[in-house]
Amino acid sequence: MNNGTIRAILERIESARRILVASHSSPDGDAIASTLALANALREMGREVVAFNADPVPQTLQFLPGAASLVHDLRDVAPFDLGFLLDAGELRRAEAPLKELCATLINIDHHPYSEPFGEINYVDEKASATGALIYRVLKEGGHPISPDVALCVYTAILSDTGSFRYSNADSEAFRIAADMVEQGGINPWDVAGGLYESQDEKRLRLLALALATLQVSACGKFASLTLTDEMMRRTGASHEHTDGFVNYPRSIRGVEVAILFRQIGPDAYKVGFRSKGRVDVGALARQLGGGGHHNAAGAEVQGALEEVRASVFSRLQIGSATD
Known part of the structure; x- marks a missing residue:
């Protein structure tokens, strides 16, 4: 833990009155929570706070305290004394002019190669989730963890560790989760119910179409699903309904890397990667102009589907051969 950096953050909070808290667009559980x-x-400290995301809160995260207060447009807002951009990796992913709006901007993140866009950059790629870094800041500042804050911290860690199934589920993640249950009064079943037991019917209909596209490489190490605009139209689903789809091909015995190809334009695809650990998909995503972690990453790639798929599978075969 970098106590000097945390103390610098606490000093900025102490001197600020109006604060913006933002995260990356197309938010996941860690970003929103x-x-x-x-x-x-x-807000509990008495600050005037605006929470922002360029995109709506996913339906499965709307149970979180404060979700309804998140704004999606920063036009015509007054300037902020202090701003936070969380879990973003790059400033552009906020899709908002944060530098212009905030007298001071702080970056809190656990992505490797996180862009140092903040006056203060609190980046720890070994942390299980950005939620763990928020917890460290609050604990160092002596701020009591209320039930509302505890629910959000717990959800951030549960979400980004895949319900404590991924390799980033370290001892700190379990300690923080235990503290949220003991001190914050969190009921783990309530959180699991909100995340996993309140799915939209559209999501399951879209998943049925996606599973029919399953492709496994000849070597058996790589598998993919594909989502097209036509599938989205048929089911009435949106991109938020695709969260977690990439984990289905990863669950196949012998598969080391799973890929989700999601169409975002006539000849453009968002490619999501999940690795079981042997292959660094973060490095692959960076080759494609994207980014992410060793085990979870993504990029946007231009081209026809078969061209994009062939390019990705070819790079994976080369990368796994040299890994």
């Missing part, structure tokens, strides 16, 4: 954990805590 970390944003709300910090925003709720800052």
Whole structure:
């Protein structure tokens, strides 16, 4: 833990009155839950807080305290004394002019190669989730963890560790989760119910179409699913309904890397990667102009589907051969 950096963050909070808390667009559980954990805590400290994301809160995360207060447009807002961009990796992923709006901008993140866009950059790629870094800041500042904050911190860690199934589920992740249950009064079943037992019917209909596209490489190490615009139209689903789809091909015995190809334009695909650990998909995503972690990453790739798929599978075969 970098206590000097955390103390510098606490000093900025102490001197600020109006604060913006934001995260990356197309938010996942860690992005939304970390944003709300910090925003709720800052409000409890008496600060005027705006929580922002360029995209709507996914339906499965709308149970989190403060989710309804998240704004999606920063036009015509007054400037902020202090701003936080969480879990983003790059400033552009906020899809908002944060530098212009905030007198001071702080970057809190656990992505490797996180862009140092902040006046303060609190980046720890070994942390299980950005929510764990928010917890460290609040604990170092002596701020009591309220039930609202505890629910958000717990959800951030549960989400980004794949319900404690991924390799980033370290001892700190379990300690923080235990603290949230013991001190914050969190009921793990309530959180699991919100995340996993409240799915939209559209999501399951879309998943049925996606599973029919399953492809496994000849070597058996790589498998993919594909989602097209036509599938989205048929089911009435949106991109938020695709969260977690990439884990289905990864669950196949022998598969080391799973890929989800999601169409985002006539000849453009968002490619999501999940690795079981042997292959660094973060490095692969960076080759394609994207980014992410060793085991979870993504990029946007231009081209027809078969060209994109062939390019990705070819790079994976080369990468796994040299891994």
